[in-house]
Amino acid sequence: MSAITADFIADQNRARLADHREDFDALARKLARRGLDPEALVKDAIAFAVAVPSWGVGTGGTRFARFPGPGEPRNVFDKLADCGVINTLTRLTPAVSPHFPWDKVKDYAELREAAKRHGLAFDAVNSNTFQDQAGQRLSYKFGSLTHTDKAAREQAIAHNIECVEIGRAIGSKALTVWIGDGSNFAGQSSLTRAFDRYLDSTAAIYRALPDDWRMLLEHKLFEPAFYSTVISDWGSSYLAAQHLGPKAQCLVDLGHHAPTVNIEQIVARLARFGKLGGFHFNDSKYGDDDLDAASVSPFRLYLVFHELAEAKRAIGPSFAPAYMIDQSHNVTDPIESLMQSAIEIARARAQAQLVDAAALAAAQEANDALTAHRLLKSGFLTDVSPLIAEARLRAGGALDPIATYRASGYRAAVARERPAVAAGSAGIV
Amino acid sequence: MSAITADFIADQNRARLADHREDFDALARKLARRGLDPEALVKDAIAFAVAVPSWGVGTGGTRFARFPGPGEPRNVFDKLADCGVINTLTRLTPAVSPHFPWDKVKDYAELREAAKRHGLAFDAVNSNTFQDQAGQRLSYKFGSLTHTDKAAREQAIAHNIECVEIGRAIGSKALTVWIGDGSNFAGQSSLTRAFDRYLDSTAAIYRALPDDWRMLLEHKLFEPAFYSTVISDWGSSYLAAQHLGPKAQCLVDLGHHAPTVNIEQIVARLARFGKLGGFHFNDSKYGDDDLDAASVSPFRLYLVFHELAEAKRAIGPSFAPAYMIDQSHNVTDPIESLMQSAIEIARARAQAQLVDAAALAAAQEANDALTAHRLLKSGFLTDVSPLIAEARLRAGGALDPIATYRASGYRAAVARERPAVAAGSAGIV
Amino acid sequence: MSAITADFIADQNRARLADHREDFDALARKLARRGLDPEALVKDAIAFAVAVPSWGVGTGGTRFARFPGPGEPRNVFDKLADCGVINTLTRLTPAVSPHFPWDKVKDYAELREAAKRHGLAFDAVNSNTFQDQAGQRLSYKFGSLTHTDKAAREQAIAHNIECVEIGRAIGSKALTVWIGDGSNFAGQSSLTRAFDRYLDSTAAIYRALPDDWRMLLEHKLFEPAFYSTVISDWGSSYLAAQHLGPKAQCLVDLGHHAPTVNIEQIVARLARFGKLGGFHFNDSKYGDDDLDAASVSPFRLYLVFHELAEAKRAIGPSFAPAYMIDQSHNVTDPIESLMQSAIEIARARAQAQLVDAAALAAAQEANDALTAHRLLKSGFLTDVSPLIAEARLRAGGALDPIATYRASGYRAAVARERPAVAAGSAGIV
C-alpha cells in the first residue's frame, strides 16, 4: 500500500543529514550566544501540533471552477490516509478536524480505529449548515441557526447536537460552529433579530455540550453573504461567547477580517478576556482567500504567535487555544500544501519563542520604539529552519518532507486506486 | 404558454395610472421650473437599453453552496423566455449577452429566431476559459490565454475565435474576454511573462475579429486567482487594449476593483483616452459580490453615469459603451432582480441627465466646491421614479414590473414545466 | 454686527415660498397615499437636532497643509457666533460640542451666557490628550491615558476630570473621550498592557463622572497611530464600556472603521446591548477623511438611520444617542458645510421614518428579500427636501440656508473683523 515507512524516511534523511548537522550546529551556537537554550527550543518545537481539516486533503475550488488533481480522496478513510502521510512526514499534525455530514460513516468506533492506524486522533468537530444536503427537509437558503423559520433553526440545532454526539464517539472535545447566515440586501433581514435568533439557537446547542467540551464560534466578514453576516466580526463573536458561558469561545480565522485590520491585536484582546478558543490558519491577500499559511504575510503570522506567546506568559498553562489549518488548495497537491503550511506555522511559532520578553517589556516601558521593534523582529529574522527540522528529525519525520513525499510516489499510487474526478463546471457565476 | 401579454400589462397598469399621472405631472412641473424639458427626458429614457446576461436568469451561488429556485431555465431557450419577460415588462433590456459553451446550440439561425420571437437580439458574446468542459482536451487549471503551455493557449484562442463565429451568426458585434488566469502563490507564475502571453494570445483573437466588432477586455482584481491576476486592473487592461489596436477596449465591471478605489475616475480616464468599451453593472460591498445594481451604493452608480454623460458631451455620439448587467442572484427570483436592476440603472442614468452641466462647469472653474457638489447631487436627490415609469409606460411596459410579474404567475408556470434542480453541495470550501 | 435676523430670513424665504408650497403639497399627497401622516412627519423633523463641534467652524487641514479662509474664528466666542448662524438658518443645531483646552476661557458662566445669546447650548465636552499644549508638564508623544508612565496617565486623567468640571459649569451632560494612543511599530507597545492601562485610567475618570452624565468612548482604526490603536474598533470600545459601567457607552464615528465594514450592523449590535451612546457624523471614502456627511455614501447614512429607527422601536424612548457632526472642512466655508451636512443628516433621518416597519418585518419573516429591500429603500428614494424645508420654515429657519447665508454677507463681515490667518506650512510630511 501507499504508506510511507520509517525506513524510507530514514533513507531519505540520510543524504541530508550532514548539511543539516552543520546548519543546526551553527544556529545552536548563535542562539546560545543570545542566551537561549537550543535543546529546550527543539523540545518545545517537538511538542507543537496543529490539526489538519479532513476536507483539506481534497482539491478546493471557487464559484467559477474546481480543477481536481489525481488521486482525490473518495471518502473519509482516504482522507485519513492522506492526513496520515502529512503527519508521518512532518510530525506536526497528529489530529484531524472532521466535517459533518461530509465525513459521516455508519460506525464511528471503526472511524476512530482507522484514524488510530494512521497515527491520528480527532480534533474539533465542524458542523455544516451552509449547504443543503440531499434529502434534507428544510433548506438553509435563507439561513440556518438564524433562519426566520423556527423549524429550520431546530433542524440546524439538531445537526449541531448530532455533531457533538459523533464527536464524543470519536474522541473530540470541541465543536466549531461556522454559519453562512447573513443577507445579500440591505433590509433582507433584521440585523438585530437575526443576532437574537443566533443567541437562542447556540444556547440550545450549548446546553447539549459536555462539560469538558468547548464551543468555538467562528466569525467571518463576508461570503457567502455579501451585504451582512450575522457573526461578522470578533465583537459579535465575543458578545455571543459571553452570552453563552464559559465553554463558548471565539475562533479566529486569519482570512475572515476586514482589509487592514490588526489581527494580532484581536488575538490579544480575546486572550485577555478569556475568550480566545482557537485558530484557523491560512493566508490571504484580498478576502477569505484560504491560501497556504505564511505564503502572503509571514510576518503577520509571526506577530500572531508573538501575541500567543505573550498571552501564555500572562495567563499560564491554562491558555491553550485549538490550532487548525483551514485552507483551500486549488493549484497544488493538497498533501504538499498542508505539509508546507504546517512547517511554516511551526516556523513562525518557533521564531516567536526567540524573543527576549523581558528586554522587550523594558524597551516598551521606556518607549524606545525602535529597540522594542528590533527585539520583536529578531525572532522573525532568525532562520530557524534547522531548529524545526531537528524537531521533525527527532520525532521521526523527514528532514525535507516535500522531497521525501515526492520520492515516495504516494500520489501516483493513490491515483491508481482512486478514480479520477471530473472537473467541476459548477455554472455558478 | 407563460408569455406576459400586452393586455395583461395594460390591465395591471390601469389601477396605477391615476397615481402615476399625478406624480409624473408634479415631477414634470418641478423639472420645468429648473429649465429642463420633461418630454425630452422621457424620450431620452425610452431610448436607453442595457443588456442582460443569459446566465443571469439562473440562480447563482458561491463556492459554499448554490440554492436553486423553482423553474430554473434548462437551456438557452428557457433563458431567452425569461429574458423576454424582463424586457416585456421593463422595456429596458432588448438584448441578451450569451456565454459559450454554456449557450451552445446546433443551429444558431434558430437561436436568433428564438430570441426574435421574444423580442430580443444578442449583445456581446462571452467566452469561457475559466472552467474545464467535459471532453476538453487540455485543462485551464493553470491558465488559458496565458498558460505556459502553447497548446493550451491555442485551445483557448480557438475557443474565442469560435465565439466570434457564433457571434456573427447571431448578430453580435462584440466579444467580451474575461479570464481567470493568475496565480495563488508568489512565484507561481512570472508576472511579466504571463502578461506577454496574454498580449500574444489576445493578438491572435484580435486578428480574427471582424472590422466592425469590438473586443472588450475585462479586468478583475482577484478571484478565482488569489495572489495575482494577469489583468487585474484598468492599467493592465489599458496597456493591453492599446497594444492590440482600436477595436480593443476596456470593460469596467463595478465589482472588480480594489476597496476604496474611485471607479468613476477610472471611467473618466478610459473615456478620455478612447478605451472605454463597456460596463458590467452590479453592486458590491466587499469583493466581486455581484449584488443587484444600486443596492449597496446607488450614489456611486449615479456618479458613474455622470461621468458617462460628461464623456458624451466631450466626445459626442461616437461615445457608445456597451451596457450589460452582470450579477449573481442567490436569494431572489433572478427575473425580479434583473428587472429591478435594469430599473435602478435607468434611474441613475435619468438622474444624471438632470445636472446643469454649464452651471457645474462654472462652479468648478470658480472652485466653489459646495455649489459644484450640490449641483452634481441635485440629479441624485430628484425622485425620477415617475419619469422612468412614464418611459416604460409609453414603450409598452409595466408601471410596476415586479408587481405585474408576480401577478402574472410566470414563475409558477415555468416551475411546472421545468424540473426542479437539486441544491448544490459542491464540497468546494 | 453680523447676526442674521428673522426679518432677513423671512425676506429671503418669500421668493421661494410658492415653489416650496407646490413641492410640499405634492409630497404630502404622495405620502398620504402611502398611509403616512405628513404633518406628523414635519413635527418629527422639527424635533430633530444634531450638535456642531466648536472646532468645525474653523478651516481644517491635513498633515501636508492647511489653507485658511477669510474670517477664521479667533476664539470660542467667534466660534459660537458662527455656530449661531448655522442654527439660525437651519434650526437643526441648537447645541455646540466644545473641545478643551482649545475652548478654555476664564469665566464659564460668561461662556454659557454667550452661547445662550446665540440661541445655543452645550453638548458633549471633548477632552484632548492627543496633542501637547504649551507649558504642559509631560508629553503625550508616547500616549496619554495608556502611557507607560503613571504620571503621564495621571495628567491625562486630571485633564479629563477638569473637562467634566467645565462641562458641569456650561450645562453639558456628557464627556467624549477619544485618544490617539497606539503604536507605529509592531512591538512598540504591549497590546494587552496598553488596554489594561486604558481600563484603569478611564475607570478613574468614570468615578469622577456625575450620575446623570454619560461617558462616550470613541474608537478609531488608525491615525495618528499607524500600526495599532488602543481603542481601534467597536469590540474594544464595547469591552471598555462594559468594564466601566452603565454610564459608559460607545460613540460611533462613521469614518473610523476598516474598509468595507458594515457600519449599520455595528450600530445595531451596540444598540441591542445598550451601549450605543452617540455618533460623529461625517463621510469618508478612504480613511478618516472627515468629509461632509452624505457626500460620499448617502445610502450608508440612511441605513444607519434605519437601524436607529429600528432600535427606537425596539427599545423605546430611553434610546437617545447623542448626535454630533465631526468633519474637517478644507475647501469650503465651514459654516456652509456644516449647514449642508446638518440638512443631509436631517434628510437621511426623515427618509428613514418613511419605511413601513410592519411590512418590512413581514417581508423579512417571509424571506422575500427583494420586497424587503425595496421597502427599506423606498424611504431613500423619496425626495423629502420639501418636508425638511417645511420643518425649517416652521421653526423659523431658511428655505435655502446656503443661499440665504451667502446673501447675508456674513463671511465678508466677519472677515473684516477677524484678522487673516497665514497658510500653514507645517513641514509635517
Added chain:
Amino acid sequence: MSAITADFIADQNRARLADHREDFDALARKLARRGLDPEALVKDAIAFAVAVPSWGVGTGGTRFARFPGPGEPRNVFDKLADCGVINTLTRLTPAVSPHFPWDKVKDYAELREAAKRHGLAFDAVNSNTFQDQAGQRLSYKFGSLTHTDKAAREQAIAHNIECVEIGRAIGSKALTVWIGDGSNFAGQSSLTRAFDRYLDSTAAIYRALPDDWRMLLEHKLFEPAFYSTVISDWGSSYLAAQHLGPKAQCLVDLGHHAPTVNIEQIVARLARFGKLGGFHFNDSKYGDDDLDAASVSPFRLYLVFHELAEAKRAIGPSFAPAYMIDQSHNVTDPIESLMQSAIEIARARAQAQLVDAAALAAAQEANDALTAHRLLKSGFLTDVSPLIAEARLRAGGALDPIATYRASGYRAAVARERPAVAAGSAGIV
C-alpha cells in the same frame, strides 16, 4: 563636533567582530552549498545605495500633532550633517534627495560643497506645490499644476522649473513631481479637465528638463485630497508618462496604493513597459502611513525586489530605477529609523539575489506552484544579516550602526547645539 570618526567605528566593530566572522562564515558555507558565490554577493551588496530624503531627518507628524525630539535640524546644513551620520554608519545612503523650497539656500555651490564634506551627493529634486509658502502670490488651496486658474498653474510650473535649475547646480539628475491636487467632493472638479491640465502643465516642465534628466511622476490614491486625486494610480501615472515622452517615468511609493493591491505586479508592469523610474520606500498598514521600511510587510518588500531582479535580468543594465526612502518618523530618532530602514531595504534586496532564477523559471513553466513558491521564498527565509553586515564592514561602516550611533552621543551633542522645538498644536482636526 559631532561627526562620527572611522576610528570610533572601528573601535565599536572590534567587540562584534568574532561573532560576526563566525556567522558570516556559516552563511557563506551555506550559500556556497546552494551554488552561490558569497564574495560576489558581498560585492553586490556593497554596490547598493538608496537615497535619504532631506526632510526625513526631522521628526514627522500627523494632522493631529507633531512631537519633536531633541536636536531637530534647523536647516538644510543640519540635515546634511544628520544624513552624513546615516551614511557613515551604514554605507548605504550616499545621496540626499532635497525638497524645495524647504531646502532653499542662497548659494547652491556652497550647499553642494557642504554635502561633499559629509560624503554626500544629491539625488532627485522634489518640488512642493502642496503647501502655500509665506509671500506666495497665488494659493494652492484648490490645486497647483491642475488648478483651474492658469496663473496658479504657471506659478506651479515655474516653481518646478526653478527646482530643475537648482538641481543642475547641485548635481541632481531627476525631478520628482508629486502634487496633492484632487478634490474633496464629487463634482468639485472635472475629473477629465483636471487631468488634461496636468498633462499640459507637466509638458511645460518636461520641455525645460535637460536631456540627461528624468522626470518622476508620483501617484497616490488619496490624502491630502479625499474624494479624488488627479494622479491617483499607476494607470494615470503611466498615461501621463507616456504622453510626456521618454524622460518621463513613474515613481512607485509603497504606501500610495489601494488596500490589497498587488504592488509587485505594478512594478513588473511598469518595468515591462519602460516606465519604472523610481521608488519611495516605506511601509504601511492602512494608508500612506509612511512607516519604516519592512516594519509591517517585509515579505512584500522582498517581492518587490524580486520583481526588480527579474526586470534587471530581462532588460539589462539600462534598467536603473532611482531608490529613495520616504518615511515619517513620529516616535523614533529619525537617524535611527533611516539607518534601520536602509538596512532592511538592503536586506530585502540581498535576499532577492539568492533566488535561483533558472530553477524558478523551470518550476513556473511546469506549473509546479509549490516548488516555484518555495524557490522564490528561499531567499526571504535566509538570514542574510551577516552578508549585509560584511558589506557594511568592508565599506567602512558599522557592524551594528544603531548601537554605534547610540554610543557616539551624536543626538545629545546636536541637541546641545540646536534649540528645542515646541510641540505642534496645529489645531488641525
